[in-house]
Amino acid sequence: MRIATWNVNSIRSRIDRVTAWLERNEVDAIALQETKAREDQFPFDRFEALGYEVAHHGLSQWNGVAVASRVGLSDVQVGFDGMPGWGEPAAAEARALGAVCGGVRLWSLYIPNGRALEDPHLTYKLEWLAALERAASGWLADDPAAQIALMGDWNIAPTDADVWSVAYYEGRTHTSPAERAAFAAVVDAGYSDVVRPHTSEPGTFTYWDYTQLRFPKRQGMRIDFALCSPALAERVVGAAIDREERKGKGASDHAPVVVEIAD
DNA sequence: ATGGTGGAATATCCA
Numbered sequence: 546m547r548i549a550t551w552n553v554n555s556i557r558s559r560i561d562r563v564t565a566w567l568e569r570n571e572v573d574a575i576a577l578q579e580t581k582a583r584e585d586q587f588p589f590d591r592f593e594a595l596g597y598e599v600a601h602h603g604l605s606q607w608n609g610v611a612v613a614s615r616v617g618l619s620d621v622q623v624g625f626d627g628m629p630g631w632g633e634p635a636a637a638e639a640r641a642l643g644a645v646c647g648g649v650r651l652w653s654l655y656i657p658n659g660r661a662l663e664d665p666h667l668t669y670k671l672e673w674l675a676a677l678e679r680a681a682s683g684w685l686a687d688d689p690a691a692q693i694a695l696m697g698d699w700n701i702a703p704t705d706a707d708v709w710s711v712a713y714y715e716g717r718t719h720t721s722p723a724e725r726a727a728f729a730a731v732v733d734a735g736y737s738d739v740v741r742p743h744t745s746e747p748g749t750f751t752y753w754d755y756t757q758l759r760f761p762k763r764q765g766m767r768i769d770f771a772l773c774s775p776a777l778a779e780r781v782v783g784a785a786i787d788r789e790e791r792k793g794k795g796a797s798d799h800a801p802v803v804v805e806i807a808d
Numbered sequence: 809a810t811g812g813t814g815g816a817a818t819a820t821c822c823a
Contacts, residue, residue, distance in 0.1 A: 555816075754823085798813085
């Protein structure tokens with residue numbers, strides 16, 4: 546089985562590229578982030594035409610997460626226990642959706658950006674990650690053999706190798722010790738990055754800013770991850786980041802990440 | 809080996 550994650554940066558503007566990519570890549574289930582659509586705006590028919598069922602959660606033009614699967618889709622869960630909200634008054638955002646596809650519980654996660662080191666949004670980001678770690682630890686405590694993939698845009702570069710320039714990110718979000726510690730806590734809870742062992746070349750990234758010619762200059766970040774439970778991680782036989790999909794007019798600023806799982 | 813950002817409730821916010 547092949548599973549994938551992709552921050553599409555608007556499903557409506559990206560739908561032709563997404564469906565073309567699905568047809569080329571024989572992916573069985575995919576977690577999508579930043580759909581930027583309400584339920585009534587999501588192009589369900591375009592996925593159904595390719596044999597995918599879709600569970601989507603979107604509340605406004607911001608955020609939005611979905612799971613599409615052609616190997617079954619059940620036990621859909623929107624958000625997770627303890628997930629913090631944002632705003633005044635604080636309200637849950639569309640940043641987490643889980644569903645069971647082909648025997649694997651796939652989570653599509655869009656971790657808050659943080660915006661700036663002194664911004665309340667960074668506090669929100671860290672609290673959101675701490676709550677995710679608590680929930681995900683609980684799932685493994687309940688069932689140590691659980692097949693779980695925490696997939697999505699984590700908005701964190703866990704190591705210095707995951708950014709094109711360490712100096713550039715000094716004083717910015719995505720590389721701060723607090724953010725890296727929050728990411729490491731999820732790893733320590735038992736969820737391992739199954740993509741890195743198969744994509745360890747220096748300069749391997751999943752995201753390149755639209756501005757400043759970041760992509761042609763190969764100035765990106767690795768911020769999209771599939772963190773897998775122990776039982777699922779041991780089934781992983783391959784992984785890839787589809788850098789080609791970042792090319793051309795109408796590309797998302799993120800590349801799709803694909804994981805191959807043995808049956 | 810791409811194209812001087814791009815998406816959305818668009819003239820402003822979000823990434």
